[in-house]
Amino acid sequence: MSITKISNRLSVMAQPKAVDFQALADLGFTTVINARPDGEEPSQPGTNAEAAAAGQAKLGYAFIPVTVATLTEADVRAFQRSIEQSDGPVIAHCKSGMRALLLHAIGEVLDGRMEPGEVIAFGLRHGIDLAAASRWLATHFSRRAVVKGFFDARTSSIQYVVSDPETGQCAIIDPVFDFDERAGATASLNADMLLDYIRDNRLTVAWILDTHPHADHFSAAHYLKQKTGAPTAIGEKVVKVQRLWKEIYNWPELATDGSQWDRLFSANETFKIGSLEAKVMLAPGHTLASVTYLIGDAAFIHDTLFMPDSGTARTDFPGGDPHLLWRSIRDILALPDETRLFTGHDYQAGGRTPRWESTVAEQKASNIHIAGVTEEEFVALRTARDKMLPMPKLILHALQVNVQGGRLPEPESDGKRYLKYPLNALGGGSWT
Structure with a gap:
């Protein structure tokens, strides 16, 4: 396994095998982040196999599948939260490690810890081309x-x-x-x-x-x-x-x-x-x-x-x-x-x-x-x-509030508000 250390908190790597997860735990990592969508190639383990391997190795596991073309700020923030919530060092991977580092670098820029013009040089110091991160940031800020x-x-x-x-x-x-x-x-x-x-x-x-x-x-x-x-x-x-x-x-x-x-x-x-x-x-x-x-x-x-x-x-x-x-x-x-x-x-x-x-x-x-x-x-x-879908559990509660623009029912004589709940109003129920 080839691992690139980014900080004391984060390292990135290419696709590990499921059998590698115990070795990652032995190296002191506490969480694995999989930034790779399932099905990119036949040989990858996939998230179900990775989650099972992580569980056996007593590692935390997060699935944040991204592609360069569809990456969003929500993915970046999820990546950051997974690191913040980990009890110790995190190892993040995709196919090559590029998307994992890209998520980190974009977050650093969005939070003001790195300038956009520093991204490519940051990637090169770790042997990874982050031109895609630079393009994403240019689009984002425009x-x-x-x-x-x-x-x-x-x-x-x-x-x-x-x-x-x-x-x-x-x-x-x-x-x-x-x-x-x-x-x-x-x-x-x-x-x-x-x-x-x-x-x-x-x-x-x-x-x-x-x-x-x-x-x-x-x-x-x-x-x-x-x-x-x-x-x-x-x-x-x-x-x-x-x-x-x-x-x-x-x-x-x-x-x-x-x-x-x-x-x-x-x-x-x-x-x-x-x-x-x-x-x-x-x-x-x-x-x-x-x-x-x-x-x-x-x-x-x-x-x-x-x-x-x-x-x-x-x-x-x-x-x-x-x-x-x-x-x-x-x-x-x-x-x-x-x-x-x-x-x-x-x-x-x-x-x-x-x-x-x-x-x-x-x-x-x-x-x-x-x-x-x-x-x-x-x-x-x-x-x-x-x-095949059951009715939303709050539909009869919510609609009487939402057809009034979010107003709760007016208080009654005892000062309390009451919701009305019509029975058998929406057809058959879900009994299983």
Whole structure:
């Protein structure tokens, strides 16, 4: 084995064999990071074999599969977290060690410990060509829309702050208000984390945006409006969702005119975030009211498309439609190939770390539900898959909050708030 020491904390190497893991433990390493996607060549062990070998050697193990063409800041941050959380020295590998060192070098630049112009020389000192890292950083720093994603492990949701570096104006997209259904407890941990980031980066909130009324978490839009004074917005079709759920909840007093938000966006409507141009694209299929926000070169596509290894969103919620979802997907894929796509959930396919950024080109080439598939094939696949999925555990809790823009029910005479829970409202249950 040839190992290149980068620091007392990190070393990199080419692909090890599964039988090498005990030797790595004997050398004093405590964690292995695999930065190589499965299936690159027949001879590689693959993540399942590596995880098993790491377990036998009592090594920590993290799977952060990257390619040079699809690497994102989320991958860099996952790499850093794996090192930070390790009890001791870390060995990271890919096929040759280049991508492992690339992840480290990009993180050093993003955190200000290395200048972009120092990256190539840093790589050469360790015998590795980091020209790809230099190109990635040049592209990253040239983008006008700065996007920061925040992953909520409890709901597998991603919340975003997208900002204009020229003016410091920003928008919050799909924020989560914490809810523990077992205890009936609410909290603002996720939302306050967004506010901390906004404060630390001296940003001003111009908009609080939801892509649709969510079925798996409460929206923090109302809470954040109270904290920032910024206007809230959603797509205009939300009124259809309100009417549908007003009937499901037998809720005669629910206003179904969208007045719970400050603005209802229509198709192709535009707005500004500082100097950034933003456009609203209707994207029904997952829900009646789903929209995509196109901000600069970044599109926030909610639950229409997941990461390519995870496919597409379900369409069996009230108001969902697989044919409409297909058309919404085609609209998104008609954007320029280099458009960055930011999804609303990630369920960590194959046990990898969370990811949420792709491109139009990447989705067209490799999304497991749409690449090389016709509309009829997609609808058949989506319909069959949806029949196997249980309803989200929070759907009946969340919709009565989210059709009101994230407002919790008003306190009753005892000062407590109560959620209404209709029985047998969504068809058959899941009994296995």
